Amino acid sequence: MTHLRQRMIEDMGIRNLADNTQSAYLQQILSYAEHFHCSPEKLGPEAVRTYQLYLTNTRRLSPSSISVATGALRFLYKITLKRDWAVNEIPIPKRPFKLPVILSREEVMHFLGSIDSLKHRTILMTAYAAGLRVSEAIHLKVTDIDSQRMTLRVDQGKGRKDRYVMLSPRLLEVLRAYWKALRPALWLFPGDLIGQPITRNAVELACQKAHRASGIAKPITPHSLRHAFATHLLESGTDIRTIQLLLGHRSLATTSRYLKVATTTVCATASPFDCLPQVTGPAVTSVSPAYF
Structure with missing residues (x-):
C-alpha cells in the first residue's frame, strides 16, 4: 500500500465516512491514477479536467457516476494533499432532476x-x-x-x-x-x-x-x-x-x-379548463359529394 493511499484511508476514517463511500473513493482514485499511469501527487488541475472530459465524452458516464469520481478527487486534493486549487478547479456536474416511478x-x-x-x-x-x-x-x-x-x-x-x-x-x-x-x-x-x-x-x-x-x-x-x-x-x-x-x-x-x-x-386539483363553460366548435354543414 502506498503512503498516499494509506493517508487517504486515515483521513476518511478520521471523518467517519461510510464504508461504502470509502471503498468507492479509493476505487475512483485508483482508476484516475491508472488512467495517467502516474501518482495523483504529480498531477494537477489540468489532469483533473482531462479526466472529467474522458469520463463525460469517452466513457459517457452519467452525471451521478461522474459526481462520485469528482467527490473522490475533491477529497484527495483538498483534504489529503491540501491543494488550494481543489474546490475551484474541480467542478461537480449538475444532476438532472428525475421523479421516481411510483407503484400503486x-x-x-x-x-x-x-x-x-x-x-x-x-x-x-x-x-x-x-x-x-x-x-x-x-x-x-x-x-x-x-x-x-x-x-x-x-x-x-x-x-x-x-x-x-x-x-x-x-x-x-x-x-x-x-x-x-x-x-x-x-x-x-x-x-x-x-x-x-x-x-x-x-x-x-x-x-x-x-x-x-x-x-x-x-x-x-x-x-x-x-x-x-x-x-x-x-x-x-x-x-x-x-x-x-x-x-x-x-x-x-x-x-x-x-x-x-x-x-x-x-390530480385532485381542478384544472381551470374544468371551470370553462361547455366549448362547442362551429357547426359542421354536410355537403353532398358532387360526382358520386
Missing part, C-alpha cells in the same frame, strides 16, 4: 404476492412497510424489533444515523410467522455465509425475479418500495415532516419531491 397500492400487493421465497418476500414487505433502504433492511437484527413500543430500530442507517421507524401490526404478524418458520438468531435475514446478513445483491436478484413474474410494466427495484411507502403515506394525509423523520432524510427538500408525485396533490 394494488401493484405493490401484486408484486409482493409474486415472490416465492418466504425470506425474500418478508424482507421486501419490511422495506415497504417501514420505508427502509435495502442496506437498512438487510442489517436488521432480531433484537431491533420492539413489539412493546411497536417500532423497528434502524442501526447506523445512511449517514451513520440511528432512527426508529414504525412497526405496523400487520408487519409484526408477518415477522412473527417468518421467525417461527426460519428461527433466525442474530440477523433477522441471515445470508448464506454463517454469521453474515443477506447480501444486497441477493435481495436485488430476488426483486428482479419477482418483477418478471408479476408482469408489471413499471421498473421495480427494492428502492421502489421506499418511494411507494413515502408517496402512499403522503396520499393518506401524513404530514411531510413526519415522513421526513421516518425516511431519515437530512433535508426536508429531499422529502418534498414526493409532493410532485402524490396523486392527491397532483
Whole structure:
C-alpha cells in the first residue's frame, strides 16, 4: 500500500465516512491514477479536467457516476494533499432532476404476492412497510424489533444515523410467522455465509425475479418500495415532516419531491379548463359529394 493511499484511508476514517463511500473513493482514485499511469501527487488541475472530459465524452458516464469520481478527487486534493486549487478547479456536474416511478397500492400487493421465497418476500414487505433502504433492511437484527413500543430500530442507517421507524401490526404478524418458520438468531435475514446478513445483491436478484413474474410494466427495484411507502403515506394525509423523520432524510427538500408525485396533490386539483363553460366548435354543414 502506498503512503498516499494509506493517508487517504486515515483521513476518511478520521471523518467517519461510510464504508461504502470509502471503498468507492479509493476505487475512483485508483482508476484516475491508472488512467495517467502516474501518482495523483504529480498531477494537477489540468489532469483533473482531462479526466472529467474522458469520463463525460469517452466513457459517457452519467452525471451521478461522474459526481462520485469528482467527490473522490475533491477529497484527495483538498483534504489529503491540501491543494488550494481543489474546490475551484474541480467542478461537480449538475444532476438532472428525475421523479421516481411510483407503484400503486394494488401493484405493490401484486408484486409482493409474486415472490416465492418466504425470506425474500418478508424482507421486501419490511422495506415497504417501514420505508427502509435495502442496506437498512438487510442489517436488521432480531433484537431491533420492539413489539412493546411497536417500532423497528434502524442501526447506523445512511449517514451513520440511528432512527426508529414504525412497526405496523400487520408487519409484526408477518415477522412473527417468518421467525417461527426460519428461527433466525442474530440477523433477522441471515445470508448464506454463517454469521453474515443477506447480501444486497441477493435481495436485488430476488426483486428482479419477482418483477418478471408479476408482469408489471413499471421498473421495480427494492428502492421502489421506499418511494411507494413515502408517496402512499403522503396520499393518506401524513404530514411531510413526519415522513421526513421516518425516511431519515437530512433535508426536508429531499422529502418534498414526493409532493410532485402524490396523486392527491397532483390530480385532485381542478384544472381551470374544468371551470370553462361547455366549448362547442362551429357547426359542421354536410355537403353532398358532387360526382358520386
